[in-house]
Amino acid sequence: MRRLFVPAAAVLALIAVWAIYWLGMPRELVVYCAHDSIYAERILRDFERESGVRVAIRYDTEATKSLGLVELLLRERERPRCDVFWNNEMLAMLDLAERGVFEPYRGPGFARIPTRFKDVDGRWTGFSARMRVVIFNTQKQQRQPGMPMDAVFAGDDLSRVAMAKPLYGTTLTQYCALWDFWGGGKLQAWHRDIRRRGLREAAGNAGVKDLVAEGVCEIGITDTDDFFEATNAGKPVAMEPLRLEGGATICIPNAVAIVHGTKRIEDARKLVDFLLSEETELALANSRSRQIPLGPVPAERLPAEVRELAEWARDSIDLTRLGASRESCLAWLKAETLR
DSSP states (O other), X not given: OOOOOOOHHHHXXXXXXXXXXXXXXXXXXXXXXXXXXXXXXXXXXXXXXXXOOOEEEEEOOTTTTTHHHHHHHXXXXXXXXXXXXXXXXXXXXXXXXXXXXXXXXXXXXXXXXXXXGBOTTSSOEEEEEEEEXXXXXXXXXXXXXXXXXXXXXXXXXXXXXXEEXXXXXXXXXXXXXXXXXXXXXXXXXXXHHHHHTTOEEESSHHHHHHHHHTTSSSEEEEEHHHHHHHHHTTOSEEEEEXXXXXXXXXXXXXXXXXXXXXXXXXXXXXXXXXXTSHHHHHHHHTSTTOOBOOSOOOGGGSOHHHHHHHHHHTTBOOGGGOHHHHHHHHHHHHHHXXX
C-alpha cells in the first residue's frame, strides 16, 4: 500500500489556515469612531505608521453620531466586531460601561487624565475636549461676553436662533445637563416652548454653524470645532461659552475604550495609549478643530484660542454624574421624536 506524501510546508499552511479559521483572529484592529473623520483619520494613520498595527475604521454620520455607533455596540455585545471605540462624547460611555461592553485598562495615558474625565475603573478615558458655545453672526449681532443661556432664547420669535436636534451628539449632552440642573419637567416644558416660538432645528451642529455663518440666523448653539470651521473659512462669527445657571460651562471630551471580547487586546491597548498621549492631545489642539487637552501639556505649544478655551473649561460641570439623567432624558427624547 502506497503512502501519501504531504510536504511539510503544506502541513504548516493547513495548520495556519485552521488556526485563523478557528481562532477568528482578524487581520486589522477594528475601530468604531464617532469623531469627525477629517481629524480622526490622520491620527489613526499616524498610529498605523508608528505601531505597525493596521486599522479598519467605521465612522458614523453627522446626524446620528455617536448614538448610532453606541446602539451598534449594544447589538453586537455578545459577538463584538469592534476592538476599540473612539467616541466623540462621554455620556454614552457611562451606560456602555455599566452594560459590560468595555474591557478595563489603566495604562500610562490613563494616569495623565484628571479624574472627572475618566472612569475610575479604567473602562473608558476622556481626552481632547471641545465645548458647547454660543456662536454669533457679527454682521447681525455683536458678541456678548458672559451671555447667559436664558438670554440666547429670549423673545417671542426664535427663528433667528439655531440649535441641533437634541436626540444626538453634544446637544443631547447639553439636554442631559439641563435635566440634571432643572429636573425633567422643567426641561420638557422649556423644550416645547422654544419650539413653539420658532427655534430653527438643524440636523447637526455643522448645520447650526452654517445657518449662523451664512446669516440665516443671528445666533446659535454649537461646538467649538464647528465654530472654528467657520472662522477657518473666513466667516463673520464670534463665540462665547454656553453658560448654565451659576456660570457653569459644558466641556465635552472625546473618550476611548477597549471593547470586551476583543481578540486584539495588546494592539487595542497600544491604540488607547496612543490616543491618550501628550502628542495626540497636542496634535488635536493644533489641528483646525482646536481640541482642548485634558492632560498636562506645555502651554507654549498650544494656540492662543485653545489656551482661552482651557480657561473656560475650568468652569465645566462634572459629566460623570449625569448617567441617570442621560437615561431618563434620552428615553423621553426618543418618545418625543415618535410623537
